[in-house]
Amino acid sequence: MSCSNGQVANQTTFNNAFVSRTVDTSTVGKLDLLNGAAVSGPTIANIQRELNALASFLGAATGAVYNVTPVWTNADVGSPTDDVKDRADSLTAEFNPTSGHDHDGVNSKAVAAASITGVRLRGSLVRGVNQSAVTGSTKIVTTDMTGKTASSGTTVKGVVVTAPDNKVAMRERATAGFSDLITDTLGNEVFGRITESAGVWTLSFFVLIGVTETAFALSAQDFSWYYQELYNPITDAPVYSEILSVPSDNATQDVENATAALAGKVTLQGTASADIAAAGTSGTATGEVANRDHTHKGVASLAKTAGTALFGAVTLTEGAGISITQVGNALTLAATSSGGGGSLQWVEGPSAAPLPETTAQGDQVYQYLAGGGQDLFALVRVPNGYTAGSQIRMRALAYAPGVAGNLLMLTQATLIRTGTDPVTSTTNQRTSTNTAFTVPGTANVPTAIVFDLSSATGQINAVAVAAGDLIRVRLYRDTDTLADDAALPVYGFEVSFT
Numbered sequence: 001m002s003c004s005n006g007q008v009a010n011q012t013t014f015n016n017a018f019v020s021r022t023v024d025t026s027t028v029g030k031l032d033l034l035n036g037a038a039v040s041g042p043t044i045a046n047i048q049r050e051l052n053a054l055a056s057f058l059g060a061a062t063g064a065v066y067n068v069t070p071v072w073t074n075a076d077v078g079s080p081t082d083d084v085k086d087r088a089d090s091l092t093a094e095f096n097p098t099s100g101h102d103h104d105g106v107n108s109k110a111v112a113a114a115s116i117t118g119v120r121l122r123g124s125l126v127r128g129v130n131q132s133a134v135t136g137s138t139k140i141v142t143t144d145m146t147g148k149t150a151s152s153g154t155t156v157k158g159v160v161v162t163a164p165d166n167k168v169a170m171r172e173r174a175t176a177g178f179s180d181l182i183t184d185t186l187g188n189e190v191f192g193r194i195t196e197s198a199g200v201w202t203l204s205f206f207v208l209i210g211v212t213e214t215a216f217a218l219s220a221q222d223f224s225w226y227y228q229e230l231y232n233p234i235t236d237a238p239v240y241s242e243i244l245s246v247p248s249d250n251a252t253q254d255v256e257n258a259t260a261a262l263a264g265k266v267t268l269q270g271t272a273s274a275d276i277a278a279a280g281t282s283g284t285a286t287g288e289v290a291n292r293d294h295t296h297k298g299v300a301s302l303a304k305t306a307g308t309a310l311f312g313a314v315t316l317t318e319g320a321g322i323s324i325t326q327v328g329n330a331l332t333l334a335a336t337s338s339g340g341g342g343s344l345q346w347v348e349g350p351s352a353a354p355l356p357e358t359t360a361q362g363d364q365v366y367q368y369l370a371g372g373g374q375d376l377f378a379l380v381r382v383p384n385g386y387t388a389g390s391q392i393r394m395r396a397l398a399y400a401p402g403v404a405g406n407l408l409m410l411t412q413a414t415l416i417r418t419g420t421d422p423v424t425s426t427t428n429q430r431t432s433t434n435t436a437f438t439v440p441g442t443a444n445v446p447t448a449i450v451f452d453l454s455s456a457t458g459q460i461n462a463v464a465v466a467a468g469d470l471i472r473v474r475l476y477r478d479t480d481t482l483a484d485d486a487a488l489p490v491y492g493f494e495v496s497f498t
Contacts, residue, residue: 058084113234121157121230122356124238128225130173137215142201150196151230160228161196164362168192168203169226182223190216194227344493349375357487364490368409368477376475386467386497392454394473397492402443405482408436409475413453415460416470423470428461430454436480
């Protein structure tokens with residue numbers, strides 16, 4: 001693109017030396033854009049190669065019309081006529097943290113449970129294979145545990161084999177159908193611990209003597225047993241729960257008869273002349289209760305023979321009391337309170353439920369997460385001795401790790417009248433009127449909560465509650481300012497009917 005001295009100044013010389021501005025030009029070699037300005041960026045040494053690279057990067061063919069747009073394979077996002085900028089904007093909108101897609105299988109592919117990581121494991125009570133005629137303080141159960149793996153910590157799925165959480169519940173297998181505690185001669189509960197080493201699973205038996213765990217030898221014992229297994233609640237949660245099979249339904253069988261050396265149930269009979277002179281007399285005592293109060297734990301019964309006197313009043317107390325007063329030969333019973341701590345069987349709701357946890361102290365709690373949306377359900381049967389018109393309340397405890405804020409827990413009580421309402425009824429409901437309370441500044445200090453399941457006159461939705469009715473209780477956390485979990489002890493609930 002130049003000429004030299006001595007050349008003839010004619011058409012041929014100039015056309016060969018310079019690029020024409022009026023006709024198409026074919027040059028030999030290359031044209032460099034050599035702009036020395038700092039803001040222009042690197043030099044482009046080959047313009048054609050740069051244009052080809054841009055076309056390749058954008059997926060466009062060279063030689064197209066000036067306003068060509070891409071041909072998209074699909075229009076799942078954006079439209080078929082998008083240019084590259086429009087399509088990029090559409091993709092960005094899909095991942096907006098507020099208005100983006102939901103992974104619900106409609107506007108995007110649904111998330112598979114197996115693809116979710118970081119899920120907190122949960123524990124399930126699993127029933128082991130029934131054992132027969134076991135003798136000794138240990139039993140190898142390797143065959144019974146076929147297919148099971150041992151959990152080495154809180155983040156590893158499998159059977160819990162590390163103390164203190166490897167405790168195993170044990171129950172008798174009696175022909176009468178009861179599932180009672182197994183006890184030693186002093187009434188101490190026999191329990192087990194499951195361990196695993198090099199593929200060998202061992203079930204060991206113990207009793208608690210004072211605060212000391214002591215090995216215990218069984219003698220031709222038939223029993224059922226229940227161990228704890230950690231699982232991922234999203235991918236491999238158990239279908240059925242064994243929890244209803246563990247407790248005994250036979251309370252009087254579980255409580256041993258008291259002896260001079262063994263605490264247990266006491267029978268009081270007013271049939272003879274001797275007085276019961278001291279509270280807590282063990283065994284079966286015969287005589288008149290002479291104008292004094294006696295406090296007994298466990299199961300007690302009073303029997304009065306016609307023509308004999310039962311003087312004064314006898315009060316049996318275990319948190320709640322029953323006052324039995326004689327007028328002539330008639331005995332009058334009056335409940336001083338009704339209910340009992342830990343008497344409710346909570347069931348997790350069909351949607352979100354609080355997390356069941358075991359604290360470092362061995363307490364079982366439900367963790368209600370901040371923001372609400374979790375439910376527990378329980379059925380409460382109104383006792384036969386309920387006095388119509390009395391208010392029904394539920395008491396509970398709650399605590400938090402010490403974060404400032406107010407906590408609001410509420411109940412929704414649904415009345416199911418015996419002989420009138422189907423169990424699916426939601427006609428008569430009442431939300432408790434308790435208010436939020438300030439969580440103590442000291443971590444894990446429990447606060448008492450009182451939920452009014454009925455009105456002050458014993459009504460739910462202006463319908464009177466009667467003895468024998470059922471009340472379905474929904475326990476949930478409402479909107480509050482506590483920015484942390486709230487723990488409610490599983491066995492810290494009490495329902496009162498007076």
